[in-house]
Amino acid sequence: MSSRSENCLTRRSLLKAGVGAATMAALGGCVSDTAAELGIGTTDRTATPVADANTAFGNCWMCCHNCAQEVKVTDDGTVVGITGVDGNPRGSAGPGTEGTLCPKGLGQLDKTHDPERIKQPYIRVDGELREATWEEAFEYTAERLEAFDEEYGAETFLDAGSWAETPIFRTIWRDLYGTPERIGRGVHVCAGATFVSGSMMGIGSNNRIPDYQNSEYLIMWGRNPLESFAGQFEAKGILKAIEENNATLVTIDPQYTETAEKSDMWLPIKPRTDGALALAMANVIIEEELYDAEFVENHTYGFEAYQEAVADRTPEWAAEITDLDADAIRDIARGFAEAAPQAGISVWAGTAQTGNSWKTTQNINALNGLVGNIDRPGGLRFWKSSPIADPFEVCEWTPDDKATETTIGVDLPNNAEGKTPAFRKYDEYSDNPARHITGIAHNLVPEMVENGHINGMYCHHDMPLKDGNAEAWLKALDEMELVIAVDAYWNGITRNADVVFADATQLEKDTIGTGSWSSYSDKQWVVGGKAAVEPQFNTKPDWEILTGIAEAMGWGEYFPWEDHEEFIDDQLSKVDLTLEELSSGEANYELVGEYGYEQWRDSDGPAFKFDLDQVGPFTKAAEEAGMGTAPEWHPPGTYGDELSEEYPLEFYDIRSVFFSHGSDQGIDRLLEQFARKNDLEEKDYRGNYLHINPIDAEARDIEMGDIVTVESKTGSGELMAHVTELIKPGVVTSEYGFGEGSTQQDYEGMNTMILHDTQMDPITGQPDRHLAVEVTGGE
């Protein structure tokens, strides 16, 4: 807010210079004009900007999980208030409950008017980025794309269009430009093994979000959903299960989190040994005949192999490996099995960002099949997406060459057809088992650039520099022939791009949100918002940026919609709604469908597979990686780093409640709260922190607030130490999304992936973020 006074001395600078209150008052105008605007710093008791403002709706995109927003906007188009919408699916605990926004979501108020944003388009001329008009930027982009296709081939252009608020980027890059190269978030850099093993075993990616509200026993396995949630309904659902069902909450995490604080049991496991714990739990459950024999017998495949795999995996065996107590392992095995089917395990990134994540996740997933909690109330839920239409299929369309003939549906070409991604096409990558499973591996993109197999990239809000192998990625960015970036902030991607499109942020555009999981266990839903304010500065919503590129490329005919709202209305036509209807009235969400449990009964074949020996692509990958098809134990270091005398500490990165992926690390208000949360707000430092146990800190003469150096075999970085009893000795962690290349203006803190090289899960190519490090440099 201080930025509002940027054209004159701020209150702060005046008073710091020792000017008293009387002088302040005498200065009048300068101070009060800006302050009165929001009723700030005045004694004007009638100034109530929030109370007097107009109401609009939105759906939060700070972490891209669609908590509904109610915003207050003044007549001059300033957002002055923001809060949640009662009863909304992602941001409340369900019907009749209060809707809220988390601190990130509240940060959208600041983000909307943040003067640090990219304010207009830029193009690179003679090596330098210079301001451009929108028309210039579109023309320049089209010229560069055409030249790129001629010289390098469109198939060497990487689509990294994640977190867009419109799906049409896929249409443009795959169908029209014709590239098969695509990197997404889920499988490629977030939780490869969680998603892929879940799908192969029969539970999809529903292993992430149990049916919280109906549950009696919840295990948060390498997850901290009270701080790092996919919509606040997760935190709210867990608290509700505790309050209403007296549910038992168990947290398995080397770090004592807010989720651990609320848990009945906290198991501070040694990192990367979760797979051993899961096998031991199964050993107890089978040994004590606590499993769902009917479900296993009639609805699963491969139980014998599983049984064999866990036969000698006793709690005592696992206790040695995991640093946990054998009795505690027995306790949670029994508690989980006895509460089933009203018992759920949640896994996501924590257990998936390791080299041995495949078997870890397979072993954990198997526990669900064992106790038969699959799509049963309080267990794992087969969340069902909302039924919306594909506008390209339902719209009225008149092709350019048939000016009078209108048809239903756009006849899109498929220009990527028959093209193979480099990962699968070239021998250079043939020693990577993951190519049987996925079309790209994040860590190998720099190598592909070096080999000339990828020569350019479209990047939308994505921050690959925080996702692994950062040093090599920075170099690769430099080498790429063409980088097109769409973003709201300057960061390592936008600063290195050839074209920068200034994206409007979420409250400045029409949006709809759909999804599966929510606080409504059996309902499908949509949430929507019309732009609450005009695009700020000289920015445009991504819809207009993408259709602008399409127009300049001569693909305008494939986008017959007047604007994004019309496109959204086509999406909503399947549920008989328009965006106007959805976002007017008291709330901006609708429940649009209902579905029951045990949906696996609707399909043939087993509901659940313990052994994946019949899954073709996996068996090939597993054979190459030297692993079996059934659950089994892979010690840390089987794939990935081993701790050594030189690098004795295990590092991995984490997330805090104040930041999501990579796009809000630059918001002052969130940085400030983050510093307060770590009790380091007095320090002149707003980067990420290295959480380290006093035992490890003292051994290195490190004190709270010291700037320390973290070094791995391949990289090093500096950040501030946060010495805390809340972390297991021998383990150090830090929040990702900071440091070099981040959206934080001065790159303060450490880019955690500077420490990283190409470590990955061999099956999915998911970066392995557990690294052997040493920490030095106490002051």
Next chain:
Amino acid sequence: MGEQWGFYFDSDKCIGCHACSVSCKQRHGRDPEQDEWRTVKNVTTGEFPDVSSLPISMSCMHCSDAPCEKVCPCNSIQKREEDGIVVVDRDSCIGCHYCGWACPYGAPTYDDGGIMSKCNLCIGEGPGGGYGMPPREEQEDGGAQPACVDNCVGGAIEAGPVSELKEKASTKAVEQFEQEPANVIVEANREDTNAFPYEA
């Protein structure tokens, strides 16, 4: 005197996310780095692995026998008859900080000119927004929901007339409340937990 208003805080529902602090600052137009009217602290005790880290959200307690009001040399601090909310008249405040010394909870904050501001239970907006405002109304009667209550993700904070808050609270919490001047009812269900109110 009208009925005393206060807060209710349930530590079992607080997830330490700071949404209350952020929304308070946004409602009252306060810069990120300014001191907070509502602040969250994790009270961390023990040694690994026997640790606890209890998140506590607190603000001005709107004390029944407000020490800040008593020490204010300019009578700028007022304990309102109509709803018991403690407010400050910033026009007459001289920035002596006596209230800060007197307050056991560290609730008063001072801007760069030294003038005091603090939680006014959202009867107005901005630092000067509490003084001289009409009596506090409940939300259903048109009163603004305090920002911290409105945005508490875990539903840990509530505000209202003390008699209503007491009805929601456990006997233990009410008993403890009766012994303190602070008008905040604190639910701390866990045994052995006595971390609140902490000394700021």
